[in-house]
Amino acid sequence: MAEKKRLKDLTFWQKIYVPEIVKGLSITLGNMFKPSFTMEYPEVKFEPPSSYRGRPVLAMEENGEERCVACGLCSRVCPALAIEVQAGETDREKERYPEKFEINMLRCIFCGFCEEVCPEEAIVMSKQYELAFTNREDAIYGKDKLLTPVSQLQDRIQFLRQYK
Amino acid sequence: MEILEIAIIALIKILIIVVLMLLTVAYLVYFERKISAWAQNRVGPNRVGPAGLLQPFADVLKLLLKEDIVPAVATKSIHTLAPILALIVAFGTYAVIPIGPAIEVFGRKISLVVADVNIGILYTLALTSVGVYAITFSGWSSGSKYSLLGGIRSSAQMISYEISMGFSIAGVVILAESLRPIDIVNAQSGLMWNVFVQPIGFITFVVAAFAEINRLPFDLPEAEPELVGGYHTEYSSMKFAGFFLAEYANMIIASAMIITLYLGGWQIPYIEKLGLPEYAVVALQVAGFFVKMGALLFFIIWVRWSIPRFRYDQLMNLGWKVMFPLSLVNLIWVAVLVMLMN
Numbered sequence: 001m002a003e004k005k006r007l008k009d010l011t012f013w014q015k016i017y018v019p020e021i022v023k024g025l026s027i028t029l030g031n032m033f034k035p036s037f038t039m040e041y042p043e044v045k046f047e048p049p050s051s052y053r054g055r056p057v058l059a060m061e062e063n064g065e066e067r068c069v070a071c072g073l074c075s076r077v078c079p080a081l082a083i084e085v086q087a088g089e090t091d092r093e094k095e096r097y098p099e100k101f102e103i104n105m106l107r108c109i110f111c112g113f114c115e116e117v118c119p120e121e122a123i124v125m126s127k128q129y130e131l132a133f134t135n136r137e138d139a140i141y142g143k144d145k146l147l148t149p150v151s152q153l154q155d156r157i158q159f160l161r162q163y164k
Numbered sequence: 165m166e167i168l169e170i171a172i173i174a175l176i177k178i179l180i181i182v183v184l185m186l187l188t189v190a191y192l193v194y195f196e197r198k199i200s201a202w203a204q205n206r207v208g209p210n211r212v213g214p215a216g217l218l219q220p221f222a223d224v225l226k227l228l229l230k231e232d233i234v235p236a237v238a239t240k241s242i243h244t245l246a247p248i249l250a251l252i253v254a255f256g257t258y259a260v261i262p263i264g265p266a267i268e269v270f271g272r273k274i275s276l277v278v279a280d281v282n283i284g285i286l287y288t289l290a291l292t293s294v295g296v297y298a299i300t301f302s303g304w305s306s307g308s309k310y311s312l313l314g315g316i317r318s319s320a321q322m323i324s325y326e327i328s329m330g331f332s333i334a335g336v337v338i339l340a341e342s343l344r345p346i347d348i349v350n351a352q353s354g355l356m357w358n359v360f361v362q363p364i365g366f367i368t369f370v371v372a373a374f375a376e377i378n379r380l381p382f383d384l385p386e387a388e389p390e391l392v393g394g395y396h397t398e399y400s401s402m403k404f405a406g407f408f409l410a411e412y413a414n415m416i417i418a419s420a421m422i423i424t425l426y427l428g429g430w431q432i433p434y435i436e437k438l439g440l441p442e443y444a445v446v447a448l449q450v451a452g453f454f455v456k457m458g459a460l461l462f463f464i465i466w467v468r469w470s471i472p473r474f475r476y477d478q479l480m481n482l483g484w485k486v487m488f489p490l491s492l493v494n495l496i497w498v499a500v501l502v503m504l505m506n
Contacts, residue, residue, distance in 0.1 A: 025466060025470045031202070036205045
């Protein structure tokens with residue numbers, strides 16, 4: 001950071017101000033020819049880093065089963081009370097599965113507690129940030145919208161293993 | 165017959181100038197946004213039409229469709245009068261500024277200026293001073309503290325800078341020995357441009373012109389961070405657009421005045437030595453005028469996005485303690501020049 005100067009510390013050329021104006025003008029002129037940082041959003045989309053917390057999704061194994069065992073920890077820890085889980089039972093090796101898993105995206109605050117508390121790496125924050133609804137019913141995401149193949153979530157899972 | 169002819173010619177000139185001004189103002193707003201974007205490594209408006217070229221029309225349409233709100237405490241008649249006055253002044257001033265030498269059309273000699281007044285410089289000075297009333301009226305009549313502060317600042321600023329402006333112009337007038345803009349341009353033939361003859365006067369005039377048109381670094385009457393919108397805080401819809409148009413029209417006038425007084429008007433040095441036909445010379449000179457104007461307008465916008473706003477007391481200090489003595493020095497310099505040349 002530049003040192004703060006008082007009026008008496010300034011040199012003669014700084015006091016008459018004109019050379020400083022020219023300096024400032026040349027900086028802005030130089031910037032005019034630099035490439036812009038703008039991403040033209042609908043056409044170009046921001047690809048977030050793996051530390052990004054987008055909307056939470058449920059991990060789905062290759063065989064189409066959910067990883068979630070419906071322990072309900074995410075629902076307990078959620079500070080905004082956005083998650084609702086109802087457990088069901090199957091004959092498969094992994095006996096429990098969520099019969100109903102709903103996240104109310106109007107309530108979700110993207111804190112990532114659910115992901116942190118999950119013992120199965122089943123609920124993961126994705127990179128999706130485009131969340132717009134036309135009515136409140138649409139904002140409640142059920143299993144159909146939440147289930148995402150694990151292969152798409154590898155980035156985040158690796159990140160969690162490293163830093164959690 | 166004679167009077168009718170003059171009237172028709174004058175009307176055509178007025179039409180051309182007004183249309184040109186309106187188009188330039190529209191695209192000036194566009195370029196202001198574009199240049200600011202470039203200076204800040206952004207893209208700027210590029211959605212409406214190719215490269216955003218239709219943006220000004222979208223802006224105007226939006227402003228036309230907005231509700232016109234007048235505050236309950238406002239003095240309605242003056243509140244309405246203010247933007248009208250601002251616009252009249254802005255467009256009226258351009259009448260005396262020549263954009264080219266006299267040309268011959270259908271055997272008639274037509275000078276490329278709406279009104280060839282022999283006191284043109286006085287006329288522009290008088291009209292720009294009336295422009296202050298528009299701002300002060302709007303500030304006073306809005307019934308808002310922000311507007312009032314903006315109006316007061318504007319009048320104080322104009323008074324302090326009009327003095328150095330007047331003295332700088334006096335230097336030009338002494339050299340040209342005329343108040344007619346065309347004579348002043350003719351007096352700067354060759355490389356006798358007033359920028360080179362009296363550089364100090366040029367600097368004081370440019371600074372005063374920036375202050376007169378309320379552009380940064382002297383845009384204290386608006387000063388968004390402290391005064392919300394300054395004198396036009398309480399304006400909306402087309403009344404606001406009136407002030408907006410007037411501001412940009414004033415930019416055009418200021419650059420035209422700088423060109424006429426200091427940058428040799430339409431003149432291109434030593435163009436007559438190239439041996440071009442007369443119409444080509446005239447066309448080149450008119451083009452030269454517009455190139456100079458474009459460069460100056462770019463400069464005004466460029467300065468806006470580079471230099472921060474002056475504080476009120478700094479502004480007054482600069483006006484009275486620096487610019488005013490400097491313009492006096494310039495006047496003495498010009499007087500000495502005239503004495504030596506005689």
